Structure formats: structure tokens, C-alpha cells
Amino acid sequence: ANLSIDSIIDGGTSDVGSIDPVKDFEKMISRRDVDLVDKAIEQMKERILQLLNDSVKDQLYPKAFGCVEALRVGCVQEEEPAAFNTFLRLMRSMHEGKRHNAFWMLIVDKKVSLIHEGECEESDITKEESEQVFRIQIFLLSHCISFWIQLRNPLLWIVLPLLQKMKLMTYLT
Structure with a gap:
């Protein structure tokens, strides 16, 4: 050996x-x-x-x-x-x-x-493709929030603090 x-x-x-x-x-x-x-x-x-x-x-x-x-x-x-x-x-x-x-x-x-x-x-x-692993999730989340805002859904004021707590809002800014 x-x-x-x-x-x-x-x-x-x-x-x-x-x-x-x-x-x-x-x-x-x-x-x-x-x-x-x-x-x-x-x-x-x-x-x-x-x-x-x-x-x-x-x-x-x-x-x-x-x-x-x-x-x-x-x-x-x-x-x-x-x-x-x-x-x-x-x-x-x-x-x-x-x-x-x-x-x-x-x-x-x-x-x-x-x-x-x-x-x-x-x-x-490519570098751009490597970052796309996150984009769909962020895209869908931002569209859901936009939809809620357009509807002026009272639930938004409950959901936004939860999203911020889960650190999801950081991807939208």
C-alpha cells in the first residue's frame, strides 16, 4: 500500500x-x-x-x-x-x-x-444566467405586491411587515 x-x-x-x-x-x-x-x-x-x-x-x-x-x-x-x-x-x-x-x-x-x-x-x-436563479422569485413577489397595492387590499398592511421580517422586501429595493 x-x-x-x-x-x-x-x-x-x-x-x-x-x-x-x-x-x-x-x-x-x-x-x-x-x-x-x-x-x-x-x-x-x-x-x-x-x-x-x-x-x-x-x-x-x-x-x-x-x-x-x-x-x-x-x-x-x-x-x-x-x-x-x-x-x-x-x-x-x-x-x-x-x-x-x-x-x-x-x-x-x-x-x-x-x-x-x-x-x-x-x-x-454566464454571470447573468447565474443570477437568474433568484430573479423569478423576486419578479413574482414584486408583481404580487403590486397587484395588492392596486387593489388597495387591507391585507397588504398585514403582509408587508411579515415580508420585511422575512427579508423578502430587501430584494425589491
């Missing part, structure tokens, strides 16, 4: 665990004794979905979000933009307007976008 000193010291991390998935992921993609990039990316995506599934309300959102950020950085670094971009689109379809909508709103709020060609030559996404 051809073991390096680093892999012995690090314990030769070969799986993205649940205790410190970001650290495990970073160790896996930086290993030079064996190529674990694809395995690390797939396991990190699985870990994110598991964290969301196991989360009671938003309890595990910070940990899951840290994993999303690490996955994005790793995919840029390892020139695997399609893996992240496909996953981010999946996250949107799975969570926007559904059980973990608050997690999707965290991604939107922190402006985690698709990886574009300016960040990684391997990407076939």
Missing part, C-alpha cells in the same frame, strides 16, 4: 461524515494519494439533503448552509461547476415554496449563485 504521511496523520479521510462534513469534504478533495473528488462531491450533496431531512424546523440549517458553501468552493476549485449547478437547481425545485423554503430563502439571502464562466472556465453559465 502506498500511504502518505498526511493520509496517516489525517486518518486518510475517505467519507463525508455527519460530525464535521465541511472538514471531511475539504480533506477528501485535497488528498493527493487518491482521487476522491467525485466521491466527496456526491457525499457532500447527500449529506446536505440528509441534514435538511433530519432538521427540526431550522435547527440544522446553519450546518447544511456551511456544506453548500463548501461544496460551491470545492466545485470551483476542482473545476466541477456542473455538479454544483445541477445540485443548486435541484435544491430550488425541492425546497422553494415547500417544507424547507426557509433554507432556500437563506441561499437566496446569502446570494449563493450558480458557478459561472468568470469563476470557472469549465462552466457554460
Whole structure:
């Protein structure tokens, strides 16, 4: 067996665990004794979905979000933009307007976008396209608010403070 000193010291991390998935992921993609990039990316995506599934309300959102950020950085670094971009689109379809909508709103709020060609030559996404992941939601929200204003709906005065509390109004200004 051809073991390096680093892999012995690090314990030769070969799986993205649940205790410190970001650290495990970073160790896996930086290993030079064996190529674990694809395995690390797939396991990190699985870990994110598991964290969301196991989360009671938003309890595990910070940990899951840290994993999303690490996955994005790793995919840029390892020139695997399609893996992240496909996953981010999946996250949107799975969570926007559904059980973990608050997690999707965290991604939107922190402006985690698709990886574009300016960040990684391997990407076939332009910077403008990378930002469109948020635009439809903002467009629909602004039109709903405009419609309510036009109707002079008394409900508007109840809904606006709620939207501001949820930080949705910041996208309209």
C-alpha cells in the first residue's frame, strides 16, 4: 500500500461524515494519494439533503448552509461547476415554496449563485444566467405586491411587515 504521511496523520479521510462534513469534504478533495473528488462531491450533496431531512424546523440549517458553501468552493476549485449547478437547481425545485423554503430563502439571502464562466472556465453559465436563479422569485413577489397595492387590499398592511421580517422586501429595493 502506498500511504502518505498526511493520509496517516489525517486518518486518510475517505467519507463525508455527519460530525464535521465541511472538514471531511475539504480533506477528501485535497488528498493527493487518491482521487476522491467525485466521491466527496456526491457525499457532500447527500449529506446536505440528509441534514435538511433530519432538521427540526431550522435547527440544522446553519450546518447544511456551511456544506453548500463548501461544496460551491470545492466545485470551483476542482473545476466541477456542473455538479454544483445541477445540485443548486435541484435544491430550488425541492425546497422553494415547500417544507424547507426557509433554507432556500437563506441561499437566496446569502446570494449563493450558480458557478459561472468568470469563476470557472469549465462552466457554460454566464454571470447573468447565474443570477437568474433568484430573479423569478423576486419578479413574482414584486408583481404580487403590486397587484395588492392596486387593489388597495387591507391585507397588504398585514403582509408587508411579515415580508420585511422575512427579508423578502430587501430584494425589491
